[in-house]
Amino acid sequence: AQKVTQAQTEISVVEKEDVTLDCVYETRDTTYYLFWYKQPPSGELVFLIRRNSFDEQNEISGRYSWNFQKSTSSFNFTITASQVVDSAVYFCALSEADTGTASKLTFGTGTRLQVTL
Amino acid sequence: NAGVMQNPRHLVRRRGQEARLRCSPMKGHSHVYWYRQLPEEGLKFMVYLQKENIIDESGMPKERFSAEFPKEGPSILRIQQVVRGDSAAYFCASSLRDGSYEQYFGPGTRLTVT
Numbered sequence: 001a002q003k004v005t006q007a008q009t010e011i012s013v014v015e016k017e018d019v020t021l022d023c024v025y026e027t028r029d030t031t032y033y034l035f036w037y038k039q040p041p042s043g044e045l046v047f048l049i050r051r052n053s054f055d056e057q058n059e060i061s062g063r064y065s066w067n068f069q070k071s072t073s074s075f076n077f078t079i080t081a082s083q084v085v086d087s088a089v090y091f092c093a094l095s096e097a098d099t100g101t102a103s104k105l106t107f108g109t110g111t112r113l114q115v116t117l
Numbered sequence: 118n119a120g121v122m123q124n125p126r127h128l129v130r131r132r133g134q135e136a137r138l139r140c141s142p143m144k145g146h147s148h149v150y151w152y153r154q155l156p157e158e159g160l161k162f163m164v165y166l167q168k169e170n171i172i173d174e175s176g177m178p179k180e181r182f183s184a185e186f187p188k189e190g191p192s193i194l195r196i197q198q199v200v201r202g203d204s205a206a207y208f209c210a211s212s213l214r215d216g217s218y219e220q221y222f223g224p225g226t227r228l229t230v231t
Contacts, residue, residue, distance in 0.1 A: 035219065045160075045208060045222035091159060103173045103215060104150065104162035 002027045004094050006108035013082050013115055021077045021111045023092030029053075034068065034075045035093040035105065045091070051075065082115045089113070119144065121211050121223035122191075129229045130199045138194040138226045142211030149192045150220060151184060154206040166192060199230045 003026040013019045025034065036048040049059065051068050059066045063080045079086055089112045093105040122141040130136050142149050147168050152160040162176040166186040177184065181199075186192040196203055206227050210220035 037222070043206065043227075044224045045210075047219050047221060050219045097215075103165045104176065105152075105160070105210075105220060106162065107152075107159040109159045 002029075002032075002094050002096050002106045004092050004106055004108035006090075006092055006111050008111045009109075010112045010114065013113070015083060015115055015117050016081050018078060018080050019082050019113065019115075021079075021090050021092075021113070023075045023077065023108060025073050025075065025092070025094045027073075027094060027096055029096040029098035031097040033095040033097065035095070036066065036075075036077050037091045037093065037107075038088045039091065039110070040088040048077075079113075082113075084115050084117065087113055087115045121209055121221055123207075123209050123223035123226050125226060126224060127227050127229070129231060131231055132200055133198050136196040136199050136203070136228055138196075138207050138209075138228070140192040140194070140209030140211075140223060142192070142209075143221055146211035146213055146221075148212045148215060148218075149186050150210045150212070151192075151194050152208045152210065154208060154225070156205070160208060163194070196228075199228075201230050204228055204230045 005024045032053045034051045038046040038048055049066055056068050065078045067076045089110045091110045092108045095105050121143055124139050128136055149166045151163040153163055154160045164177050164184045165173040168186055169188050181197045183195045206225045208225045209223045212218045212220045
């Protein structure tokens with residue numbers, strides 16, 4: 001069965017620091033998809049990135065970057081030069097697709113990031 | 118370009134009443150998912166629907182909960198005879214295709230059972 005582990009419950013940093021949020025996943029499927037979502041204090045979920053299991057290229061989007069390593073089953077998320085607006089709960093999620101149809105997202109328990117001045 | 122719409126945003130029900138949560142997917146999306154988030158926890162999958170079909174309901178409690186996505190109109194998550202343990206945020210998501218595609222979430226409905 002699939003599982004996503006976000007071992008860091010809470011992280012607190014000072015603005016402009018870099019911070020990495022860890023995500024480790026478990027799956028028996030060879031085809032799967034990984035996602036990151038942001039949940040700010042207002043409560044909605046904001047899609048950040050989707051990565052499929054065959055694409056291990058790292059991705060950078062502005063101050064955000066993602067490191068996907070199949071060898072360690074990890075999909076870590078780094079925020080460079082953090083800002084107060086980055087304060088939120090961040091969720092990593094997994095969708096399995098070996099049956100040909102992916103459906104549900106399995107979420108980690110989330111990491112609460114607090115960025116202070 | 119409207120996103121996923123959910124209503125109501127907040128719902129208060131007494132124990133034993135029924136709760137109906139509505140979700141309108143993004144334009145062009147025909148795949149809908151419901152998730153539940155208990156306080157201080159991650160989201161748990163409940164059900165995946167396409168128009169007029171339930172594709173995967175492996176996360177739905179066996180009793181009191183049901184979901185539909187009719188040919189016309191929004192998807193409905195229905196909870197009969199609510200209990201205090203049903204208090205949670207219920208999120209709906211939609212995607213263009215199946216779950217291999219990014220799911221876009223609505224703002225959620227926060228259900229409080231008194």
